[in-house]
Amino acid sequence: MSKILKVEGLTKHFPGSKHSLFGKRDVVQAVDGLNFEVEKGEAIGLVGESGCGKSTTGRLITRLIDPTSGTIEFDGKDITHLSNSQMRPIRADLQIIFQDPYASLNPRHTVGTIVASPFRIGGIEPEGGTKKRVQELLEIVGLNPEHYNRYPHEFSGGQRQRIGIARALALRPKLIVADEPVSALDVSIQAQVINLLKDLQKQFDIAFIFIAHDLAVVRHFAQRVAVMYLGNIVEIADRDTLYSNPKHPYTKALLSAVPEVDPDAIGSRERIRLTGDVPNPINPPSGCRFRTRCWKAQDICASTAPQLLQIGASQVACHFPE
Amino acid sequence: MSKFLEVKNLSVSFPTEDGVVRAVDDLSFSLEKGKTLGIVGESGSGKSVTSLAILGLHAGGSAQVGGQILIGGQDINAMEESEVRLLRGKLMSMIFQDALASLHPYYTVGNQIAEAYLVHNKVSKSVAKKRAIEMLDRVGIPDPQKRVDDFPHQFSGGMRQRAMIAMALSCNPSLLIADEPTTALDVTVQAQIIDLLRDLQKEFNTAIILITHDLGVVAETADDILLMYAGKEIEYGTVRDVLQKPQHPYGWGLLTSIPRLTGDPNKSLAAIQGTPPSLISVPNGCAFHPRCTYVSRVGAACSTLIPELLPISAGAHHLVRCHLQPATREEIFMNQVGPNL
Numbered sequence: 001m002s003k004i005l006k007v008e009g010l011t012k013h014f015p016g017s018k019h020s021l022f023g024k025r026d027v028v029q030a031v032d033g034l035n036f037e038v039e040k041g042e043a044i045g046l047v048g049e050s051g052c053g054k055s056t057t058g059r060l061i062t063r064l065i066d067p068t069s070g071t072i073e074f075d076g077k078d079i080t081h082l083s084n085s086q087m088r089p090i091r092a093d094l095q096i097i098f099q100d101p102y103a104s105l106n107p108r109h110t111v112g113t114i115v116a117s118p119f120r121i122g123g124i125e126p127e128g129g130t131k132k133r134v135q136e137l138l139e140i141v142g143l144n145p146e147h148y149n150r151y152p153h154e155f156s157g158g159q160r161q162r163i164g165i166a167r168a169l170a171l172r173p174k175l176i177v178a179d180e181p182v183s184a185l186d187v188s189i190q191a192q193v194i195n196l197l198k199d200l201q202k203q204f205d206i207a208f209i210f211i212a213h214d215l216a217v218v219r220h221f222a223q224r225v226a227v228m229y230l231g232n233i234v235e236i237a238d239r240d241t242l243y244s245n246p247k248h249p250y251t252k253a254l255l256s257a258v259p260e261v262d263p264d265a266i267g268s269r270e271r272i273r274l275t276g277d278v279p280n281p282i283n284p285p286s287g288c289r290f291r292t293r294c295w296k297a298q299d300i301c302a303s304t305a306p307q308l309l310q311i312g313a314s315q316v317a318c319h320f321p322e
Numbered sequence: 323m324s325k326f327l328e329v330k331n332l333s334v335s336f337p338t339e340d341g342v343v344r345a346v347d348d349l350s351f352s353l354e355k356g357k358t359l360g361i362v363g364e365s366g367s368g369k370s371v372t373s374l375a376i377l378g379l380h381a382g383g384s385a386q387v388g389g390q391i392l393i394g395g396q397d398i399n400a401m402e403e404s405e406v407r408l409l410r411g412k413l414m415s416m417i418f419q420d421a422l423a424s425l426h427p428y429y430t431v432g433n434q435i436a437e438a439y440l441v442h443n444k445v446s447k448s449v450a451k452k453r454a455i456e457m458l459d460r461v462g463i464p465d466p467q468k469r470v471d472d473f474p475h476q477f478s479g480g481m482r483q484r485a486m487i488a489m490a491l492s493c494n495p496s497l498l499i500a501d502e503p504t505t506a507l508d509v510t511v512q513a514q515i516i517d518l519l520r521d522l523q524k525e526f527n528t529a530i531i532l533i534t535h536d537l538g539v540v541a542e543t544a545d546d547i548l549l550m551y552a553g554k555e556i557e558y559g560t561v562r563d564v565l566q567k568p569q570h571p572y573g574w575g576l577l578t579s580i581p582r583l584t585g586d587p588n589k590s591l592a593a594i595q596g597t598p599p600s601l602i603s604v605p606n607g608c609a610f611h612p613r614c615t616y617v618s619r620v621g622a623a624c625s626t627l628i629p630e631l632l633p634i635s636a637g638a639h640h641l642v643r644c645h646l647q648p649a650t651r652e653e654i655f656m657n658q659v660g661p662n663l
Contacts, residue, residue, distance in 0.1 A: 049508035050508055158597060187364060187537075188364060188575060188576060188579055188594040189593075189597065190579070191580070191581070191591035192593040192594075194591055194593075195590050195591055213509070214581070215509070215583065216580070216582050216583050220581040220587050239587065243583065254509060256513075257512065257513040258538065258583055259512070259516070259541065260538060260542065262541065262565065263541050263561050263566065266541065266542055271513075274510045274513075
């Protein structure tokens with residue numbers, strides 16, 4: 001199998017606030033040294049709590065922000081330092097779907113204009129004309145092609161998300177980064193959009209990086225899952241291994257915190273309750289970043305940061321994996 | 323059994339330029355002390371409007387509130403605004419979804435908790451502050467003596483929600499309404515807050531109305547569930563009834579459409595087609611019928627006649643608003659819904 005994306009040592013530090021005029025600026029270590037690969041046509045899930053760096057990772061990969069260090073290799077080409085104009089032809093293959101279906105569509109543009117924008121920006125004239133292609137795209141994502149001339153406010157949240165998906169799909173990309181694509185939607189609509197994305201992934205053989213905080217949603221979409229905590233990947237494994245046999249204590253805690261719908265299953269599940277909140281990424285704990293909330297932490301956890309190592313079928317960054 | 327809270331035929335409508343929005347329509351339910359009722363529904367189903375009505379917070383706005391809201395025998399809806407104000411905080415209290423927006427950024431957390439306590443108790447400021455520290459300690463804020471003087475922005479999301487809970491419970495209210503209390507929080511923090519609410523309920527014997535769209539959160543906290551759709555209650559029963567043996571096609575749709583941690587992940591989710599209706603033009607008959615898969619099993623009644631909320635069998639506590647015959651419903655549940663749960 002060949003890789004569509006390879007990320008090495010990917011790091012993003014944002015400048016924080018300054019405490020005095022000549023003092024040093026704080027550094028927010030949003031993403032710190034990520035290594036992972038995505039195969040062609042593969043759906044990988046990126047999960048973690050707010051502030052873990054999952055969205056920053058998505059924006060780094062799509063080059064919407066510049067990395068502090070590390071490399072991003074897309075489809076065999078190093079795109080880490082490409083300029084905006086050099087990135088433009090690559091964006092045809094590398095698209096993003098945003099979380100907020102209200103903020104990510106220009107309210108003054110019609111749906112037709114929005115979905116056609118990748119053609120316009122890329123200077124591409126699709127076969128049979130832009131309008132015909134846009135209407136095809138609207139049909140693919142389950143919208144009425146006759147709504148070509150309508151404005152975003154005339155659509156519901158779920159329908160708007162479909163417009164965003166049609167736009168991402170326009171140039172038949174090889175990789176789509178979907179940043180929390182269903183978290184703003186109602187439960188009954190979420191399932192529709194998850195099913196749609198899954199069908200598209202299979203039909204067009206698109207690789208997906210599916211960023212979400214909801215472990216159950218990711219389980220229904222991704223073939224492989226990476227769990228992030230405070231800017232690091234703590235565990236990567238294929239879906240079934242990760243959900244049935246989590247190796248990192250954080251993954252285990254995260255899974256056990258998901259509320260159970262079946263009242264009879266609630267008592268039978270192991271409950272791990274983490275105390276406290278995620279530490280501040282300006283001043284992350286030394287060694288393993290999870291150690292302050294971990295029930296297994298020992299001295300070594302504070303002194304040495306664990307590397308992501310192969311243990312069984314999973315890659316885990318922990319001194320005391322399960 | 324004494325029902326502490328009884329809501330009878332509550333309706334709330336908002337006149338707008340485009341027509342009357344019937345946000346809540348003929349809603350009735352009751353709740354005992356120490357019990358939790360989960361009100362579940364999607365955006366626009368009327369769950370938050372119901373909770374604001376129970377607190378008497380629609381007064382002064384354009385909303386028209388009908389029906390009775392009896393709390394401990396007193397009808398909130400028939401009272402003057404000034405009378406309700408005296409009860410709010412003491413008899414009933416509320417925690418909101420967005421803790422940052424609900425706390426005042428210019429006042430310390432302790433100040434805001436003490437304020438609620440001072441309104442209802444004739445005590446000095448220092449006693450009220452002591453109470454604030456005590457409450458912060460009770461909801462699990464570390465180092466409460468120091469943190470009481472912090473401003474809301476110095477708290478994390480989970481701590482702010484804890485501070486809100488401390489404020490809401492400072493006067494020992496008998497009824498607590500929690501409107502999506504954990505939606506803005508991360509799962510690990512959500513689990514902490516759910517545990518906290520459950521412990522506090524045991525300690526104070528509070529009646530809780532939990533408003534949420536998350537079936538998992540209700541399953542872990544509530545005793546009864548009220549399922550709402552387009553301003554109407556469409557199913558009402560115990561958690562076990564509604565989550566394990568749902569009777570309404572909308573409940574079936576919800577339960578089979580949510581992604582879970584168990585079951586076959588490769589199977590497509592059984593999504594409900596279409597979108598929730600606009601409350602200005604609610605479909606005739608059963609509001610859910612345009613999205614319902616089983617309309618053909620009933621016939622014309624679904625689009626012409628609003629079904630009544632009836633017990634699923636004589637004398638049952640489990641109520642449903644649907645035209646399907648009990649036998650047909652049982653058959654559909656056994657063959658098509660049950661296997662997917």
